[in-house]
Amino acid sequence: MNEMIAVITITMLAVISPGPDFALVSRNSLLLSRRAGVLTAVGIGAGVLVHLTYTLLGVGLLMTRSIWLFNLLKLAGAAYLIWLGIRMLNSTPPDDGKIDGNGGTAAALSDLGALRAGFLTNALNPKTTVFVVSLFMQVVQPGTPLAVQLGYGAFISLAHLLWFSLVALIFSAGPVRSRMMALRHRVDRVFGVLLTGFGVLLASAGLPR
Numbered sequence: 001m002n003e004m005i006a007v008i009t010i011t012m013l014a015v016i017s018p019g020p021d022f023a024l025v026s027r028n029s030l031l032l033s034r035r036a037g038v039l040t041a042v043g044i045g046a047g048v049l050v051h052l053t054y055t056l057l058g059v060g061l062l063m064t065r066s067i068w069l070f071n072l073l074k075l076a077g078a079a080y081l082i083w084l085g086i087r088m089l090n091s092t093p094p095d096d097g098k099i100d101g102n103g104g105t106a107a108a109l110s111d112l113g114a115l116r117a118g119f120l121t122n123a124l125n126p127k128t129t130v131f132v133v134s135l136f137m138q139v140v141q142p143g144t145p146l147a148v149q150l151g152y153g154a155f156i157s158l159a160h161l162l163w164f165s166l167v168a169l170i171f172s173a174g175p176v177r178s179r180m181m182a183l184r185h186r187v188d189r190v191f192g193v194l195l196t197g198f199g200v201l202l203a204s205a206g207l208p209r
Contacts, residue, residue, distance in 0.1 A: 006139045007152050014131050015163045020081055020121050020198045025164045027088070027191035028114060029171035036114045037168025043118025045161030050123045051132040052153035056146075074126045078203035081121070085196030088188045122160070132156070 021044050029037030109117070122128055135156075140149060 003139060003141060003144065004152075007135065008155070010135060010139065011156050011159050015159050019127070020125060020195060021118070021160070021164060022167065023191055023194045023198065024084070024117060024121050025167050026171050027188070028109065028117070029168040031188055032109050032114075034168060034172035035111070036109050037172050038165050039111055039114035040118035041161055041164035041168055043115040043120075044122045044164050045157045046115075047119045047122030047125075048128065048132075048157040048160050049153070051128050052156065055132050055136050056149060056153065070126060070129075073124065073129065075203060076124050078199040080124050081195050081199030082203075083199075084117070084121070085192045085194070085199060088192030088195065118164075 025037050025040050025044070028040045136149070136152075140152065
């Protein structure tokens, strides 16, 4: 029981902490649509499953112990965040005549694009790697049945999905979104700076000892 409580508590604290996932879901919900935000959240939940899979297979420990492998993952994740950020920074202000009935721009992100963005943002985040591996190495006991460990993994993925879906619902709500859409280009720039900053910080962060 203590192990379960620890897993739930640590997971919830990790999920709600601000990071690239939060920035991406917020941006897609504000500037695109509620659907885009929720699908981004679904992609994030799927990305968590990648970390859980290699952790349960024992590959996660190798990744955190191997400097070159962890560094490769870190640089790939940083490059993706910087690429996303630069795309937002280079976006052009939409013409008012191209705004759709929901207040979003006509050139909305496709469903697959939203899923892919959320998935890659989480799956390429080495901080999630460290979180998942550390949780299973330091909190989950070696004798814990595999079925229980799989249950923990399902909870971690579901927690990400539910939290970021809630974020999407809040940021796509009428009162919030109507205020932000008037400044949509500036909002896009702000999130571009945030994601680029996350990428730069990730690339420059020291490797764990």
